[in-house]
Amino acid sequence: MDNLLLMMAPLFSSKLLIVLIFGTLFGLILGVLPGLGPTTGGALILPFTMTLDPLSAIVLLTSIYCAGTYGGAITAVLINTPGTPAAAATCLDGYPLAQKGEAGRALGMATVSSTVGGIFSVIVLVFFAPVLAQLAYEFGQPEYFALAIFGLTMLASIGEGSPIKNLIAGAFGILISTIGKDFMTSIDRFTYGINELSVGIGFIPVVVGLFAISEMLTQSTLLDQVFKRVALKAVKLPSLDDYKKTWKTILRSSGIGSFIGVLPAEGGTVASLIGYSEAKRFSKEPEEFGKGSIEGIAGAEAANNAATGGAMVPTLALGIPGSATTAVILTGLIIHGVRPGPDLFREQPDFLYGIFGAMLIANVLFFIFGFFGAKLFARITLVPNKILWPMIFAVSVCGTYSLSQSIIDVWIMLFFGVLGFFMRRFGFSVVPVIIGLILGELVEGTLRQSLVIFDGNWLMFLTRPIALTFFILSLIALAFPLLRSKKQKK
């Protein structure tokens, strides 16, 4: 009961409510604009959160996360271009249905299923995160090392694209985290005599570079692309028949999305693809998929929004991000002096339940804004890229500069922008780099401290049951893509 009251706290604080409304609106705009999204938007707004108290800052970031994930559906349905990668599966049926003159029905289903998926995942978060945090009390350095390795192998296993390329990208992310003074011995590594590199490479320049700047370069190659927009009169609530047809799909996808979200991977993107394919597998009319199936929209949208709450579970309970956007949220927590992990649950329940409540309210808010304002948000895509992206560049540069007031950070951002463009061009996902960067210190620190405990004996890892379990799971995760590709060949 107490926790429920704590969850409702944002409703009774005018400041938090304003932050929530702003975050939801901003998240919707980011979600609608192709190429932007909650990860880039979160990274760009991170410097502004320094003017807020920790709870308001995280509420802002989480509301952007929830609304941004949904916002991608609007463009997916109306212009056949996913606003966010997580909405890619929504295009498959959303756009064909819109072309049949039922854009309002398609968006109505996307809005309802996103909201249900989002709320479902917050419930999972509320119940599951404290349990996981409690479990984390049993973890020592070797267990955390094994867990981080498991997280990285999961990235390879169920992330988008080639598993080996994902592993390379993850290892590269960890390598970036080793730049600067070694945190145990203060010995310089990869600094090449540049003083600014002694403190290491900041998270924000890398994120903004890999997401915003590389996307700007991608947009420069797509200038001749013409979007065909489908007219939208108004968003319509699904009919009783639609509900009857989709309620099982929505619940199934909500479960899938929450589960996928908990695993450290590309959260919503993978969740929506699995949610969509499972919806097709269980459907009585699988032949309708790809031609405007309402179940397809429900399956994809419920799953991608359900991944938001799921991804927050390991982020808050263990300090291990479940997706790229939660990596940004994790950075926000650290910047504001909040250390995620089991102690957070014991010492600051009001803070945590405030976040849970804010996510719940954000899901309701984007339902309202999406239902009444989708037409308006869709118009944002009319802003031409030749105007929009120079503006985004200006904000990216100032935002990156502002955190450490270092011009080197801006150059690092540009370097990672170019690198990110070529990585994406050759099929390397940039998300593992982000996760690797944020997990890097944990991986190396726990490995080295474990070896101190074990007196340098690597085999001692195998004597710890929890660590051993994570290592076995990691091996399974690595074997999974091989088995999957063999099955597909058959």
Added chain:
Amino acid sequence: MNNVRNKKRANKSLPFFFKDEFKVFFVIIFVSTILLVTTFTFDKVPPILNRGIQPATFPKGLLVLIMFLTAVIYYLSFKNPWKKEKKLPKPFFLTILSFILFIIISKTLDFFLAISVLSIFVSYNWGEKRIIYLLLVGILFPLVVFIFFEMILGLRFPPGIITNLYYY
């Protein structure tokens, strides 16, 4: 489907050093080798202070792993060649050029002048020819961003010929 097959075939007919697979393999191995050599120059911790492993060991392990995995993807590409990517268009190279201009101007003249020049340069080369819009993205918007960051975050931007007019 046919299109993808044709692209793959086109990529297959190229000499190996022109193929994307080789270029990516070469760049990763080359950079990793340089970094690996660098790790041998890291200071070593005396045995009495050494807790666990030397500071160079972990990055060395990562670099070897990256090189090994890169060799694996290159080997796999013999069986499954990557699809050939389209040639990069002129606006892409102009955008890269604008980044270089940005670095030079921000270092030598002024941070905000650099943002304005880049914004106008990119916007113009992406097809915006209307003066009013170029002024909007090149002057008005950066000015709003500057004032916003300066006032709300209390940020002090690096000195330069234009920024100094505001500060002094």
